[in-house]
Structure formats: structure tokens, C-alpha cells
Amino acid sequence: MKTAAAFVLAAANLVAGHATFQSFVIGGKDQGQHFAIQTPANGNNPITDVTSTAMVCNGGKAVTDRVEVASGSSLTFQWHHNDPATVSGDNDEPIAASHKGPVMVYIAPAASNGEGAVWTKIYEDGYTGGKWAVDKFIANKGAITIDLPNLAAGDYIIRPEIIALHEGNRPNGAQFYNGCGNIKVTGSGTATLPSTGVDMTKAYKATDPGVLCNIYSGLTSYEIPGPKVWDGASSGTAPAPTTPSKTAAPVSSSAPSQTATPTVIASPSATPIKEAEPATPTESQAAPAPSSGSGSTLPETFTIEQFISWLKTTTSTRNARRAHPRAFQL
Known part of the structure; x- marks a missing residue:
């Protein structure tokens, strides 16, 4: 009965509980709603067909604006339930609490337009310690913050994604929410993305354990779908200096004082110390x-x-x- 009641509650939130990626936040400053963002063509409605072209950038229109962000620095994606956001009095801001699931972030070269096997996963968070990534997302008021890899300077498309699994117990029940934005990476980073990534229309299967998933069945672990996080994204620190830091040489205890x-x-x-010659010195x-x-x-x-x-x-x-x-x- 408890499981059935949970599904009824999830169904009630089907229309009301959605969310969209709406702005970048850099250095604590919001860059403006929809600035450098490909606004979804279908509003805040979810995607349920993992092979749909909407899996690329949620049908968003390409934009030329870009936000500048330093290589290896933090980048935040701000999501809201409604567009424009009506935070006050909205019980489903930034997303309905029932929409539990993982959060992922992908990136691709801007020149690719996101088409084909060009996407690289640089972040993921699933289910740990009895808490879903979406629970943290709600606690952070719709903010997803990551550390960029030490990418080489250039233009990129970046794509945050949420999978809501409140109806994931049935085929095509999982709900996908994604959005794309344009960034210009600056700084002295040297990491280059893999030459071959994943095609977002082929990244998941409807039968993947992380997609076809009953979250109300006493779940103790969760397998995040899609590719593994790129190992080049494991560090958010700045590149090491080319010249090693110098350290003071140790002072010898026998060195004379100045x-x-x-x-x-x-x-x-x-x-007396004897000389080499003669062997026996005379008086x-x-x-x-x-x-x-x-x-x-x-x-x-x-x-x-x-x-x-x-x-x-x-x-x-x-x-x-x-x-x-x-x-x-x-």
C-alpha cells in the first residue's frame, strides 16, 4: 500500500513538478536569465524517449552569447520550476520533492553544435547515504555546482541533466530534464576533451538499471546510467607550475658562522705527528x-x-x- 500511495503521489506531481536550467552563476553572480542559455522549446516538460533528439539540448535554440569562466574554477547552473521563476509560494520550486534521481553534467566543443558522439561526462551524483542528488539540488535551491576540468581555453557547450525516477518502475517512465549553455573557457588549462565522446541520443537505453528503476522497492544502491565520468575531470585545481617551487637548503651544523x-x-x-720522511725523526x-x-x-x-x-x-x-x-x- 505504501508503494502504491507513493506512485499516486508521483502521478499527481507529474505536471506540476518540472524544472528547467535558466542561468549561469559565476563567482556568486547570476549572469542573467537565459543569457547564453538555449531555452527549451517544450517549456519545463520532461523527455521520456531516450532516443529523442531533445536529449541533446531539450530542443533549445542555439545562441551566440557566451559566459566566460576560468579553467578549473567553479561553475553553477541555476534551475527553477517555472519560467519566469516564481519562487515565493511555489511548493515545487525548484522541482517537486517526489522527482528523486541523479544529476549529471556533460560538455562538448562548441563547434560540434552538440551533434553526434561529441559529449563527455564531467560530473555525476546519484544516490549516497540514503540521499538522492535531487534532494541536494532542492536543498541548494536549484543550484548545481561543479568544478570545471583544467580545459584548454576555448568555446564549449555544457549540458546539466536531471533524471526524475518517481515513475521509473515502468518502461519510458523515467523523466529526463536537460538544458544547454555556452561557455568560453579562459586561463592556462591544457586538458583537451577525448576525440570521441557519446551521442546523447544513444547515451542511455530505456532498460538501463539506472533508467528502469523502482526507487520505492527498498533501494540500497543505484547505478548511474551513461558513460563514466571523464578522468580528466577528476581535478578542479589549477595546472601545476612548470617551474618547481624552490625550498631553502638545509643549514649544515659544521658551516662556519658569519x-x-x-x-x-x-x-x-x-x-707529535710524524712526517712521511725520515721514518724516525732525529732530535x-x-x-x-x-x-x-x-x-x-x-x-x-x-x-x-x-x-x-x-x-x-x-x-x-x-x-x-x-x-x-x-x-x-x-
Whole structure:
């Protein structure tokens, strides 16, 4: 009985509960009703024949206006129940609550006029967590927001779509609502659409599980009809920079400080370092003993200047050339 009552309610909303795509919203600003939009030829009536040419752009007349939107940025499609919209007092604004189903968005090159296998799916939302995409659509007051792929700059036709499944339990009962609009993508995006897409008159079959679907039968999952979302649409971020970001090099703990005091050279340790030759140094070849005085001997701790002075003094003797090297301590 509950299922039958649900179908009766759905039938009552058959005429009253429709919707149409009416404007673009970019950066929070509505671009104007019907601006750059192909207004449907049959009002807000649904399409039930999935092979109809109305599946392309709902019979809308081509327009030359375009809205500019940056590659990779957000784009919103604003829908309303009536045209012109009468939001106040309209219980079916933006669509009747019974019209549950998925939401999808397709895009095609503008030069194609949407004809043939030129459409690429860039967004879809179906049934998750017990909530339909249309439920979110109603909560968002008829707004569908997506992130564009990082498309190369150019002109495109974009097509949002809703499938209402309140009568989807029978063949040709599912109701399709779509509309087309013209966008000019700007920016430095590089992604190009696949060379072959889908023909919207062949994208669905009347027997597809996502089309012939009884939503009142204890549904726990839902298979969105049509092609998969294009993998080039998986990211809404701007293209990565061509030059990697630079990071500061780590500071070595052994690097000298810029404020360090002059280097001090220490005298040799108690055990002198032996020279390569001769193997056993003689007593006369030993380095002068450390001393606290000045002149021909070095103090225990001395500076570079003292060491140079000592060298000059000792070069006059024969043993100066054979003096033991001293340890330099930084």
C-alpha cells in the first residue's frame, strides 16, 4: 500500500513538478536569465524517449552569447520550476520533492553544435547515504555546482541533466530534464576533451538499471546510467607550475658562522705527528717546544699572524724546512 500511495503521489506531481536550467552563476553572480542559455522549446516538460533528439539540448535554440569562466574554477547552473521563476509560494520550486534521481553534467566543443558522439561526462551524483542528488539540488535551491576540468581555453557547450525516477518502475517512465549553455573557457588549462565522446541520443537505453528503476522497492544502491565520468575531470585545481617551487637548503651544523672570531691555531698535542720522511725523526728535527714567550718559539696558543711571523723567523735555519707540521684546530 505504501508503494502504491507513493506512485499516486508521483502521478499527481507529474505536471506540476518540472524544472528547467535558466542561468549561469559565476563567482556568486547570476549572469542573467537565459543569457547564453538555449531555452527549451517544450517549456519545463520532461523527455521520456531516450532516443529523442531533445536529449541533446531539450530542443533549445542555439545562441551566440557566451559566459566566460576560468579553467578549473567553479561553475553553477541555476534551475527553477517555472519560467519566469516564481519562487515565493511555489511548493515545487525548484522541482517537486517526489522527482528523486541523479544529476549529471556533460560538455562538448562548441563547434560540434552538440551533434553526434561529441559529449563527455564531467560530473555525476546519484544516490549516497540514503540521499538522492535531487534532494541536494532542492536543498541548494536549484543550484548545481561543479568544478570545471583544467580545459584548454576555448568555446564549449555544457549540458546539466536531471533524471526524475518517481515513475521509473515502468518502461519510458523515467523523466529526463536537460538544458544547454555556452561557455568560453579562459586561463592556462591544457586538458583537451577525448576525440570521441557519446551521442546523447544513444547515451542511455530505456532498460538501463539506472533508467528502469523502482526507487520505492527498498533501494540500497543505484547505478548511474551513461558513460563514466571523464578522468580528466577528476581535478578542479589549477595546472601545476612548470617551474618547481624552490625550498631553502638545509643549514649544515659544521658551516662556519658569519660572526665567528678569527681562527686560532693550537699547538701540537703531546704526541707529535710524524712526517712521511725520515721514518724516525732525529732530535734536531723536532718542532720547537711550546713556550709562553715570543721570538723563535711559538706560544702554546697563537694566531695566524703569529704563526706567519714564526715561519719567517725560522726559514733562515736549515731545520725549518723539516719542522713537524702542527695540528690546526678550527
